[in-house]
Amino acid sequence: MQDEKIYIIGHKNPDLDSVAAAISYAQFKNKTENTDKYIPAVLGKINQETEFILNKFDFPVPEILENASGKKIILVDHNEEKQSVDNIKDADILELVDHHKLNFSYHEPITINIKPLGATCSIIFQEFQKKDLEINKNLAGLMLGAILVDTVITKSPTCTEEDKNIIKRLSDILALENWYEFGLEIFKVRSSVAQFSEEEIIKSDFKDFDFNGQKVGIGQVETVALDEFEDRQEKLLEKLRDIKEQENYHTVVLFITDIIKEGSLFLVISEDEAKFNQAFETKLENKKVYLENILSRKKQVAPFLEKIF
Numbered sequence: 380m381q382d383e384k385i386y387i388i389g390h391k392n393p394d395l396d397s398v399a400a401a402i403s404y405a406q407f408k409n410k411t412e413n414t415d416k417y418i419p420a421v422l423g424k425i426n427q428e429t430e431f432i433l434n435k436f437d438f439p440v441p442e443i444l445e446n447a448s449g450k451k452i453i454l455v456d457h458n459e460e461k462q463s464v465d466n467i468k469d470a471d472i473l474e475l476v477d478h479h480k481l482n483f484s485y486h487e488p489i490t491i492n493i494k495p496l497g498a499t500c501s502i503i504f505q506e507f508q509k510k511d512l513e514i515n516k517n518l519a520g521l522m523l524g525a526i527l528v529d530t531v532i533t534k535s536p537t538c539t540e541e542d543k544n545i546i547k548r549l550s551d552i553l554a555l556e557n558w559y560e561f562g563l564e565i566f567k568v569r570s571s572v573a574q575f576s577e578e579e580i581i582k583s584d585f586k587d588f589d590f591n592g593q594k595v596g597i598g599q600v601e602t603v604a605l606d607e608f609e610d611r612q613e614k615l616l617e618k619l620r621d622i623k624e625q626e627n628y629h630t631v632v633l634f635i636t637d638i639i640k641e642g643s644l645f646l647v648i649s650e651d652e653a654k655f656n657q658a659f660e661t662k663l664e665n666k667k668v669y670l671e672n673i674l675s676r677k678k679q680v681a682p683f684l685e686k687i688f
Contacts, residue, residue: 383451384418385473386444388464389499390457391422392585395429395565399525400455400499402438403518404476407503408453410512417453420444422464426583428528428569436520456499458483461587476502478537479677497542498529504545519552524565531601531638532562535675563603566638570602577611577618581633588681590688593629596622597684599676605637605644612646616666619648630655630684636674643673658683 387405389397401419408417419441425433433440444450447463447470454475459482460467474490475483478499481491494502500522507514514522526546530538533546550558572580585598602608608615615633623631630649637643645668647655652663661668673679 383416385416385451385453386418386420386447387453387455388420388422388444388447389455390462390586391464392582393421393423393425393429394528394584395426395432396498396500396525396529397421397456398425398429398441399432399521400476400503401441403500403503403522404453404455404506406518407506407510407512411510418442426569427571428524428565431568432521432524432565436517436524438517438521455503458493459586459588461589478502480682495539497533497535497538498526500525500529501542501545504549514549514552516553519549523549523553523555523558523561527558527562528565528569528601531636531674532559532566534638534641535678537675537678566601566603570600570604570607572600572602572607572611577614578622580611580615581618581622586676586681588685590629590685593688594627595684595688596626596628596631597676597680598631598633599636599643599680600633601636601638603637603639605635605640608635608644612644612667616646616648619646623648632680632684634673634676634680638674641674642669642671644669654687655684658687 387401389401398421405417405419409415421441421443425440444464446465448466450470452470452472456477458475458477472485472489476492476499478496481493496502504522530542533543546558580600581598585596588595619631619633633646634643647663647666649655656662
């Protein structure tokens with residue numbers, strides 16, 4: 380008889396690192412404890428690059444978990460309540476594995492593994508190494524894809540030397556000669572948005588934040604061709620305005636990152652544009668501005684907005 384399930388979950392609007400971390404950490408826990416009770420789950424529809432990588436390396440899409448009430452949970456790739464599954468306060472949280480800043484409280488001690496690395500999968504790779512557990516080619520491909528996306532193929536300021544070392548070691552397992560080309564392949568899939576609605580583009584990688592009691596939403600899209608979005612900017616702004624009003628945000632931001640030119644176009648709908656202008660020492664023109672060398676929400680966008688709020 381199988382033990383009670385323990386669900387390993389990433390954040391809402393699941394991205395590749397969130398899904399890959401849930402899958403890889405479930406494998407790690409099941410191997411180390413010789414069980415099958417750890418179950419990866421997702422909190423909604425997966426995005427296109429995640430689907431691409433799961434198919435490429437022969438992984439099924441994890442089951443969807445809609446409610447945490449009464450369930451045993453391990454959190455990966457997030458720790459903020461607003462980003463987690465519904466009724467997370469009513470769950471039995473066992474562990475936390477993440478690479479974001481800590482904004483988490485719980486009523487009893489749990490194991491927390493947070494490190495300033497470029498991806499949660501980098502932390503999980505280290506755990507496999509500590510236990511001298513084999514990572515097969517399929518799992519290596521899944522984890523490598525996640526790390527390449529979260530570090531923007533090592534261009535992000537969140538990318539560390541340890542991430543680069545892990546990328547090399549996973550590439551060796553795969554016998555992959557050019558991990559950069561593999562990363563570009565993923566981003567080409569990731570940045571193909573012609574078939575998606577404005578809301579799907581905005582929510583494809585979107586996170587909620589509580590900045591001093593104000594609800595702020597920040598979405599990011601990464602592309603190899605920023606001009607693909609030129610004709611859709613006004614409609615994206617309209618949809619951002621709808622989201623702000625319907626979901627009671629103070630500010631909603633979408634930034635579209637050109638990973639080749641290494642800069643981002645920001646689209647902003649806010650009750651107070653001056654806060655955004657002050658945070659980035661810039662000036663929005665018609666709700667838009669392009670900023671050089673901005674690639675990371677975690678390190679270059681959210682902290683600056685939080686400081687101003």
